[in-house]
Amino acid sequence: MGLPIVAVVGRPNVGKSTLVNRFAGALDAIVHDEPGVTRDRTYRPAFWQDREFLVVDTGGLVFDDDTEFLPLIRQQVMAALAEASSIIFVVDGQTGPTPADQEIAEWLRQQSLPVLLAVNKCESPEQGLVQAAQFWELGLGEPYSVSGIHGNGTGELLDQLVTHLPATIEVEPDTAINVAIVGRPNVGKSSLLNALVGETRSIVSPISGTTRDAIDMVVERENHTYRFVDTAGIRRKKNVDYGPEFFGINRAFKAIRRANVVLLVIDAVDEVTEQDQKLAGRIAEEGRACVIVVNKWDAIEKDSYTIYDYEKKLKERLSFIEWAETIFVSALTGQRLEKIYDLVNRAAEQHQRRVSTSVINEVLEEAVSWTSPPANRQGRQGKIYYGTQVSSEPPTIALFVNDPLLFKDNYRRYIERQFRKGLDFAGTPIRLLWRGKKAREVERSGPNRATRVK
Numbered sequence: 001m002g003l004p005i006v007a008v009v010g011r012p013n014v015g016k017s018t019l020v021n022r023f024a025g026a027l028d029a030i031v032h033d034e035p036g037v038t039r040d041r042t043y044r045p046a047f048w049q050d051r052e053f054l055v056v057d058t059g060g061l062v063f064d065d066d067t068e069f070l071p072l073i074r075q076q077v078m079a080a081l082a083e084a085s086s087i088i089f090v091v092d093g094q095t096g097p098t099p100a101d102q103e104i105a106e107w108l109r110q111q112s113l114p115v116l117l118a119v120n121k122c123e124s125p126e127q128g129l130v131q132a133a134q135f136w137e138l139g140l141g142e143p144y145s146v147s148g149i150h151g152n153g154t155g156e157l158l159d160q161l162v163t164h165l166p167a168t169i170e171v172e173p174d175t176a177i178n179v180a181i182v183g184r185p186n187v188g189k190s191s192l193l194n195a196l197v198g199e200t201r202s203i204v205s206p207i208s209g210t211t212r213d214a215i216d217m218v219v220e221r222e223n224h225t226y227r228f229v230d231t232a233g234i235r236r237k238k239n240v241d242y243g244p245e246f247f248g249i250n251r252a253f254k255a256i257r258r259a260n261v262v263l264l265v266i267d268a269v270d271e272v273t274e275q276d277q278k279l280a281g282r283i284a285e286e287g288r289a290c291v292i293v294v295n296k297w298d299a300i301e302k303d304s305y306t307i308y309d310y311e312k313k314l315k316e317r318l319s320f321i322e323w324a325e326t327i328f329v330s331a332l333t334g335q336r337l338e339k340i341y342d343l344v345n346r347a348a349e350q351h352q353r354r355v356s357t358s359v360i361n362e363v364l365e366e367a368v369s370w371t372s373p374p375a376n377r378q379g380r381q382g383k384i385y386y387g388t389q390v391s392s393e394p395p396t397i398a399l400f401v402n403d404p405l406l407f408k409d410n411y412r413r414y415i416e417r418q419f420r421k422g423l424d425f426a427g428t429p430i431r432l433l434w435r436g437k438k439a440r441e442v443e444r445s446g447p448n449r450a451t452r453v454k
Contacts, residue, residue, distance in 0.1 A: 003045070004053045004165045007080040009108075010090035011100040012060025015120040018148030019090060020044055020057040023158070048158040051165045056080045063103050086114050086164045088157070089140065093119040093131035097138060105138040114164045117143045118157055125152055176218060176225040177348045180255040180288075183265035184275050188295040191331035192265060193217065193228055196340065221341060229255045256282060260393070261289045261347045261427070263340070264321070268296045268310075268328070272317040280320045287394040289351035289428040290324040291343045298330035323420065325427050347427030353395055355423055357388040360397060367418035373401075374411055382406035396431040404434035 008016050024044035042057045058080050059073035081087065089108055091101050108115050117140045122128025128145035135143035144160070146153035181189045197219050217228045256262055262283050266276055283290050292314060300306065307328060315322055325343050329336045364387050373382030383402040390398045397419070401407060416432060419425065 004051075004085040005043075005056055005080075005083050006046075006053050006086045006088060006161065006165075007056045007058060007077075007084035008088045008090060009058050009061055009077055009080070009104070011062060011098070011104060014060075014090045014092040015148045016060075016090045017057050019088070019118065019120060019146070019154070020055050022148050022151055022154055023048075023055045049162050051162045053165055056084065061104055062100065063107070081111060081113065084113060085166075086116070086161060087111065088116050088118050088161070090118045090120050091135055091138075091143075093122040093128060093135075093145065096131070096134050101135075101138060105140055109139065115140050116157060116161055117141065118146050119143045120146055120148050122152065123147045123150055128152065176227040177261060177344060178227045178229065178259045179261050179263060179344055180229045180259035181263045181265060182256060182279060182283075184267070184273065184279075187265045187267040187270075188331045189265050192263070192293065192295060192329075192337075195331045195334060195337050197228060224341075224345060226341075226344065229259065253282065256288060257286050259288050260351060261291060261344050263291050263293050263344075264324070266292060266294045266314075268294045268300050271310075272314060277317060277320070280318045284320045284429055287429055287431065289347035289394070290321050291340065291347055291427060292318065292321070292324050292326040293340065294326065294328045295331055297328040298333050298335060321429075323426065323429060343427065350425050351394055351428040352392050353425070353428075354392050355389050355395070357386070359423070360387045360389060360419075363419055363422040364399075364415075366422070367415055370418075371411075371414060374406065374408060376406055380406065382411070390433070394429045394431055395425060396433060398433040398435050400435050402436065404436045407434055 008020055010016050020042075021044075023046045025046070043054045044057070046053055046055045058077045061074065061077050063074070087108060089104065091097070117135060117138065119128070119132040119135055122131050122145040125145070128147070132143040132145035144153055144157040146157055148154075181193055183189050197217050219226045219228060264276070264279060264283060266272060280290075294310070294314070310328075311326060314326060318324070325347070327336055327339055327343055329340065331337070364384055368384060373384060375381035380403070385400045385402070387397050387399045390396050399415070412432060412434070416430060419430060419432075
């Protein structure tokens with residue numbers, strides 16, 4: 001049994017996301033003074049007193065307008081209510097009751113869930129009581145005067161909310177694999193998410209920039225739990241104006257940082273772009289495991305050599321993540337989508353993997369026997385004394401040597417290739433730390449203090 005869900009609803013621009021941030025105690029929901037910023041439904045953990053719950057931010061609800069994204073937003077709001085145990089209806093205390101508020105209130109009265117009326121933007125406690133009193137006419141019970149910005153009145157609102165929530169139960173440790181779906185705008189990230197989870201979780205549209213928040217979706221499949229995060233399409237910085245898209249991109253970068261595995265979605269028709277290369281570099285920089293997902297493969301004219309030629313181009317242009325496995329799919333037709341789960345599992349396992357010191361030194365010994373470390377112009381040769389894994393996620397191996405400066409990039413890449421050849425590590429970056437000071441201490445103390453690599 002999961003945490004109870006509280007849906008926050010209301011017309012556009014009444015401050016729903018500000019209140020969600022206040023309840024969750026984090027600036028996760030995008031807040032911007034423009035109607036329609038929130039489009040998908042987004043979930044944030046929150047607690048009050050002895051109760052834990054998920055608060056769901058939803059898009060601005062409009063019933064009498066079918067332009068642009070509004071019908072899709074309505075679908076998302078209704079989906080949120082279908083899984084909620086309580087509703088917080090947010091209105092604007094500075095504007096007063098509007099016909100749109102009346103229409104939403106009438107619709108909420110038909111629901112079988114408890115509804116709390118939050119009159120937002122009541123920054124003055126004294127004036128707020130007067131502002132809130134106007135909303136008795138909506139027929140939803142007591143209006144609570146609150147300020148999402150300053151926090152006024154939110155305690156009283158939450159005190160009432162918890163009376164409708166079940167007591168918190170012990171929750172097992174989170175073992176979900178966090179999977180961030182990233183890519184340029186309009187490469188099919190939301191379509192891919194919807195196809196993987198089997199429901200319309202994100203709004204899908206051919207208009208670039210539809211997704212602005214990072215969207216979490218938990219899926220259980222074959223004894224594994226996955227938390228998929230659909231993110232805003234990431235464009236070049238010079239093309240991004242300050243505002244909702246700017247914050248959405250920051251959320252996408254944050255999603256990469258907290259992911260175990262990143263699905264880098266490439267448009268098969270456009271092939272690899274400069275922005276795709278920058279995203280690949282970011283993934284490697286953050287040390288995240290990765291699967292390259294080439295979407296829209298159904299739109300490519302193919303012969304028996306097409307896939308091999310494409311893979312070669314990918315490896316050349318995405319050299320930052322040459323260790324990532326690649327899959328060619330179509331979110332539209334469902335082609336090979338199921339195989340993504342296997343690649344995610346494999347990448348996550350390798351990302352968390354730990355290898356014993358004895359095995360690492362066996363690989364090192366073989367590598368050195370095939371190709372000796374280089375020597376400098378003065379004839380001083382590099383020596384690798386031993387190696388040991390010091391951390392995982394990503395796997396990080398410390399190599400103790402006589403002088404790190406003797407090991408140039410070519411030899412360092414050779415050692416990494418040997419680790420991958422001997423130990424696999426498919427789908428994850430590995431980091432090699434070349435340490436000199438302790439190695440010199442080992443050299444002085446003799447071979448009995450450590451196992452030397454011949």
